[in-house]
Amino acid sequence: MKKDFLLFVAFSLLVMAAPQYFRGGYMMNVLVFVGINTMLAIALNLLLGYAGQISLGHAGFFGLGAYLSGIMTTTFSLNPWVAMPVAAFVVGCLAGLIGFPVLKLKGHYLAMATLGLGIIFFIIFNETYEWTGGPSGLSGIPNLQLGSIVFDSDVKNYYLIWGVTLAVMLFALNLANSRVGRALRAVHDSEVAAQVLGVNARLLKVQIFALSAIICSLAGSLYAHTMTFISPTSFGFNFSIELLTMVVIGGLGSIYGSFLGAALLTLLPEFLRGANDYDIIIYGGLLMVMVMYMPGGLVRGIPALYRKIIKPKGEAGHA
Amino acid sequence: MQFDQILQYTLSGLSTGAIYALIGIGFSIIYNATGIINFAQGEFVMLGGLFTLSCLEFLKLPLWAAIPCAITASTVVGILFERLAIRPLRQPTPINLVIITIGGSILIRGLAMLVWGKDTHSVTPFSGDTPIAIGGATILPQHLWILAITLIIIIINKLYFYHTISGKAMRACSYNRRAAGLVGIDVRRMVLFSFIISSAMGAVAGIIIAPLTMTAYDVGVMLGLKGFCAAIIGGMSSGLSTVIGGLILGVLESLGAGLISSGYKDAIAFIILLLILFIRPQGLFGKSDSERV
Numbered sequence: 001m002k003k004d005f006l007l008f009v010a011f012s013l014l015v016m017a018a019p020q021y022f023r024g025g026y027m028m029n030v031l032v033f034v035g036i037n038t039m040l041a042i043a044l045n046l047l048l049g050y051a052g053q054i055s056l057g058h059a060g061f062f063g064l065g066a067y068l069s070g071i072m073t074t075t076f077s078l079n080p081w082v083a084m085p086v087a088a089f090v091v092g093c094l095a096g097l098i099g100f101p102v103l104k105l106k107g108h109y110l111a112m113a114t115l116g117l118g119i120i121f122f123i124i125f126n127e128t129y130e131w132t133g134g135p136s137g138l139s140g141i142p143n144l145q146l147g148s149i150v151f152d153s154d155v156k157n158y159y160l161i162w163g164v165t166l167a168v169m170l171f172a173l174n175l176a177n178s179r180v181g182r183a184l185r186a187v188h189d190s191e192v193a194a195q196v197l198g199v200n201a202r203l204l205k206v207q208i209f210a211l212s213a214i215i216c217s218l219a220g221s222l223y224a225h226t227m228t229f230i231s232p233t234s235f236g237f238n239f240s241i242e243l244l245t246m247v248v249i250g251g252l253g254s255i256y257g258s259f260l261g262a263a264l265l266t267l268l269p270e271f272l273r274g275a276n277d278y279d280i281i282i283y284g285g286l287l288m289v290m291v292m293y294m295p296g297g298l299v300r301g302i303p304a305l306y307r308k309i310i311k312p313k314g315e316a317g318h319a
Numbered sequence: 320m321q322f323d324q325i326l327q328y329t330l331s332g333l334s335t336g337a338i339y340a341l342i343g344i345g346f347s348i349i350y351n352a353t354g355i356i357n358f359a360q361g362e363f364v365m366l367g368g369l370f371t372l373s374c375l376e377f378l379k380l381p382l383w384a385a386i387p388c389a390i391t392a393s394t395v396v397g398i399l400f401e402r403l404a405i406r407p408l409r410q411p412t413p414i415n416l417v418i419i420t421i422g423g424s425i426l427i428r429g430l431a432m433l434v435w436g437k438d439t440h441s442v443t444p445f446s447g448d449t450p451i452a453i454g455g456a457t458i459l460p461q462h463l464w465i466l467a468i469t470l471i472i473i474i475i476n477k478l479y480f481y482h483t484i485s486g487k488a489m490r491a492c493s494y495n496r497r498a499a500g501l502v503g504i505d506v507r508r509m510v511l512f513s514f515i516i517s518s519a520m521g522a523v524a525g526i527i528i529a530p531l532t533m534t535a536y537d538v539g540v541m542l543g544l545k546g547f548c549a550a551i552i553g554g555m556s557s558g559l560s561t562v563i564g565g566l567i568l569g570v571l572e573s574l575g576a577g578l579i580s581s582g583y584k585d586a587i588a589f590i591i592l593l594l595i596l597f598i599r600p601q602g603l604f605g606k607s608d609s610e611r612v
Contacts, residue, residue, distance in 0.1 A: 048414070052414070054414050054417060056421075101596075101597040102597075104597075105596055105600065106413070107413030107414070107417070108350075108355075108356035108413055108416075108417060109596060109600065111356070111358075111417045112356065112544075112547060112551070112592065112596070113592070113593055113596050115544070116544075116589035116590075116592045116593050117589075117593065119544075119585065119586075119589050120586050120589050120590065120593075123582070123583060123585055123586045124586075126582070127580075127582040127583060237540070241421060241425065244418065244421070248418055278429070278433075280425060280428070280429045280432070281425075281426060281429030281430065281432075281433070283422075283425055284422045284423070284424070284425030284426030284427075284428075284429055285422070285426055286422075287418060287419070287421065287422030287425065288404055288419055288422035288423060288426065291408070291415050291418050291419045291422065292404070292407055292408060292409070292419070295409065295410050295415065
């Protein structure tokens with residue numbers, strides 16, 4: 001426990017010190033995205049990595065949070081600090097309601113149902129243009145404000161987003177090590193066995209689904225208020241797949257893995273500037289290679305690879 | 320007036336429905352033989368259309384030669400996919416299979432984008448585009464081609480599964496893979512067969528619909544998902560109920576787009592998908608099946 005706490009403190013210090021190193025404005029903007037994507041990847045990981053329930057529609061909840069926040073603050077001129085929890089509450093209730101029938105499904109069927117949900121959300125964002133602005137997007141969303149500080153620059157947004165991301169991380173780490181986390185892993189391994197041991201698997205799955213949706217909604221609201229402009233393309237099927245890729249690459253069931261996956265996939269396009277359209281091929285290839293050769297993700301794969309390369313001496317003859 | 324409109328929408332819905340049915344049967348064949356939902360199924364539809372285009376435009380082949388070439392090429396991709404992605408998988412849990420087939424579909428789509436570019440391509444219809452009047456509605460010759468070819472494929476499919484040894488072996492695998500293995504059926508070969516058949520069927524669907532809707536590297540996603548929807552309505556059967564599922568879906572979608580709103584056209588299929596999954600996951604016509612733990 002103490003080691004975990006120290007690791008988290010070290011990670012937080014690193015995060016807080018990073019702006020000193022990256023003085024350039026553009027990199028800060030990218031790191032803001034890393035923060036938002038880390039939150040989303042953790043949300044999906046709680047569901048997929050811990051409870052073993054796949055979702056291919058999480059971009060929908062992300063979008064819903066962004067649009068609810070955006071519409072409440074522009075059309076109804078609500079304070080963003082009020083709009084954010086209201087959006088999270090609405091999304092949480094909605095996910096809870098949808099969760100009951102959806103999470104009765106398993107495996108492939110669950111994947112298809114959540115995929116369908118995500119696409120329905122995407123179509124709604126596009127078609128209700130009197131509210132959302134349709135494909136051309138919603139602009140003029142106000143920045144968050146705390147006293148006299150307006151979060152309108154990359155550096156201020158960095159601290160805002162990463163403050164929330166670290167809080168989400170700490171919460172997820174605690175949850176994973178709690179009774180709930182153990183119950184989730186039990187459901188993952190065998191739902192029947194978990195139920196026999198007194199875990200209300202059905203309710204637990206819905207709760208974690210709703211929690212995951214709430215984190216997505218929060219990330220969506222923060223995204224809307226930092227970017228001040230949102231359009232449906234950010235919340236489509238491809239983004240759901242990108243989130244899945246982050247979680248799988250980082251490592252299922254590892255919170256720091258989600259950060260690794262999110263950071264890698266957010267930074268990768270920056271390094272592949274020339275290969276603008278090819279990034280999708282790289283996602284597809286990465287996804288396949290990881291599932292085939294490193295099913296535990298980078299978090300477990302790299303140490304395993306290290307052990308394999310560094311000390312194969314004692315195990316001669318054993319491949 | 321109103322009746323003519325409904326007739327028109329129904330007729331055009333039937334031909335898209337036939338396409339959904341073909342794709343849906345492809346899903347079911349792989350699912351029954353292997354327990355895998357192949358998320359890359361839609362990509363074979365895209366490949367069918369685009370390979371035909373290449374055969375016609377670059378190789379200057381006549382249509383009757385281009386179609387078999389395109390089917391063969393798509394099937395080769397299907398075989399490669401099974402060999403390189405599905406078979407080497409070390410931990411074939413449902414979630415890993417979902418992820419790997421999604422990865423495969425993204426990869427195939429990306430490669431198609433490299434080869435054919437991002438443009439939308441049109442393919443010439445099989446026999447002209449003079450509309451034919453039926454009652455108060457008009458249809459194109461291509462619609463008739465679609466319905467006829469779908470019918471032929473379904474009949475061949477039926478004959479294969481019920482009257483040939485390898486078809487019967489595949490059905491045995493779908494009932495119980497272990498038992499099929501015990502009576503001497505090479506289950507892994509049947510898995511490969513299932514990928515061959517369904518990628519060929521997907522390619523056919525892509526070839527016959529391309530002249531009607533145009534084709535591009537990304538048409539596979541939506542078509543694939545709707546084909547899956549047809550298969551779900553039909554209870555994942557590789558026979559008549561999936562065909563009916565496809566036709567119902569095609570007609571409802573076409574009527575919904577025409578009479579309610581075209582913007583929500585794609586949502587209709589997914590709402591049906593969710594309702595079926597929630598209320599009757601065994602399909603519209605299936606008997607409920609108890610789950611094995």
